[in-house]
Amino acid sequence: MRKFIIGAVGNPNCGKTTLFNALTGAKQQVGNWPGVTVERKVGHYPYEEYTVEVVDLPGTYSLDVVPGGSSLDERIAQDYILSGEADLIVNIIDASNIERNLYLTTQLLEMKVPLVIAINMMDIAQQRQIAIDIATLSERLGTPIVPLIASKEKGIAELKQIINEIATTRQIPTIQVRYPDAIETAITQLLPHIVPLLSPQKQAHARWITLKLLENDESIVQQLGEAVSQQATQYREKIEEDLEEEVDILTADSRYTFISATVEETVKKSGKITKTLSDKIDQVVLNRTLGIPIFLVVM
Ligand SMILES: Nc1nc2c(ncn2[C@@H]2O[C@H](COP(=O)(O)OP(=O)(O)O)[C@@H](O)[C@H]2O)c(=O)[nH]1
Ligand SMILES: [Mg+2]
Numbered sequence: 001m002r003k004f005i006i007g008a009v010g011n012p013n014c015g016k017t018t019l020f021n022a023l024t025g026a027k028q029q030v031g032n033w034p035g036v037t038v039e040r041k042v043g044h045y046p047y048e049e050y051t052v053e054v055v056d057l058p059g060t061y062s063l064d065v066v067p068g069g070s071s072l073d074e075r076i077a078q079d080y081i082l083s084g085e086a087d088l089i090v091n092i093i094d095a096s097n098i099e100r101n102l103y104l105t106t107q108l109l110e111m112k113v114p115l116v117i118a119i120n121m122m123d124i125a126q127q128r129q130i131a132i133d134i135a136t137l138s139e140r141l142g143t144p145i146v147p148l149i150a151s152k153e154k155g156i157a158e159l160k161q162i163i164n165e166i167a168t169t170r171q172i173p174t175i176q177v178r179y180p181d182a183i184e185t186a187i188t189q190l191l192p193h194i195v196p197l198l199s200p201q202k203q204a205h206a207r208w209i210t211l212k213l214l215e216n217d218e219s220i221v222q223q224l225g226e227a228v229s230q231q232a233t234q235y236r237e238k239i240e241e242d243l244e245e246e247v248d249i250l251t252a253d254s255r256y257t258f259i260s261a262t263v264e265e266t267v268k269k270s271g272k273i274t275k276t277l278s279d280k281i282d283q284v285v286l287n288r289t290l291g292i293p294i295f296l297v298v299m
Contacts, residue, residue: 001051002049002050003050004051004052004053004087005053005085006053006055006086006163006167007081007086007089007090008020008054008055008089008092009077009081009090009091009108010059010093010094010101011059011061011093011094013094014059014121015094015120015121016059017056019118019120019148020041020043022150022153023052023159024043024054025043025045027045028041029042033076036072038058042055042056045160047160048164052164055080055085058072058073058074058076059073060073060077061100061104062103062107063078063081063108064248065219068218079219081108082111082202082205084201084202086113087167088114088115088116088167088170089108089115089116090115090118090159091105091108091118092120092148092150093117094121095122095124095125095130095132095147096121096125098119098125098130098263103252103255103256103259105141106255106258106259109143109175110207110208110211111205112173112204112205112207112208113204113205114172115143116143116145116159116166117138117141117145118146118148119132119145119147119148120149120150121148121150122147122149123149123152130268131267131269132267133268134147136266137262137266140175140262141173141175142175172204176207177255178258179250180239180254182239182242183214183254186236187211190214190232190235191207191210193231194213194228197225197228213232214235216232216236216248
């Protein structure tokens with residue numbers, strides 16, 4: 001029997017565990033990620049002549065490993081995705097919080113891995129009168145999207161079918177976030193120094209790895225070593241001097257610009273949306289994670 005491995009990623013509370021259970025039923029093994037006490041859950045389901053293995057990654061808002069920070073979950077998720085173990089990544093996003101969830105999605109698009117998006121909580125979006133143009137969103141993100149209500153097992157058959165299709169074709173998203181010229185130039189100049197350090201399997205992720213090095217991502221810095229990291233630091237300091245802003249703030253800003261334009265075109269909110277308490281808390285956590293000082297106006 002042939003086997004596919006898929007990694008499940010998403011923000012906390014997007015319904016990842018519910019989907020994992022709907023896909024794999026009772027057949028799960030629970031262990032730990034190597035060297036750490038973070039739970040690693042693996043399940044299986046049969047599909048045609050395949051066994052599909054589902055690896056549950058920690059819930060995260062981003063894949064940023066902040067230096068000296070407590071970004072263990074982000075490190076596990078990023079390292080796993082870059083390891084190439086998975087044939088594809090399923091990104092579960094919460095339809096009722098689409099803009100916030102798309103930050104992680106944008107990073108996955110940038111990583112150039114075969115990707116399927118599952119938009120979960122479609123029932124809640126409907127209750128809140130949030131209309132999502134899934135066909136256009138799929139086009140803008142350059143990746144297949146399956147709507148789901150995981151808690152009612154709706155959309156699971158469609159998701160399984162798309163998973164096998166993309167795991168077979170290994171179609172990779174072509175969308176590229178555009179960064180300020182100074183960052184794009186630094187990526188172009190650093191790339192030839194980084195590519196020779198990467199295993200053949202990691203070459204596809206070279207732009208992402210270079211960008212993360214420029215952002216001073218701790219996991220990437222440790223993997224690439226001292227020499228090239230010092231080179232990246234010189235570029236980073238120059239950019240920060242010229243643009244008077246930190247590189248990771250600039251890149252987050254570019255991602256949000258991409259997300260805002262995408263959401264504006266594809267998501268319509270006709271009802272008046274009042275933020276729930278958990279939305280507000282998540283917003284604070286996200287802003288902290290990204291290190292962006294934002295004063296929350298609570299209405
Ligand atoms: N209404 C609704 N609730 C859902 C859906 N999927 C998951 N949930 C609920 O959302 C909550 C969080 O789900 P969970 O799977 O634990 O999220 P995780 O943190 O991503 O693992 C749980 O109470 C689920 O029952 C859905 O499609 N619709
Ligand atoms: Mg969970």
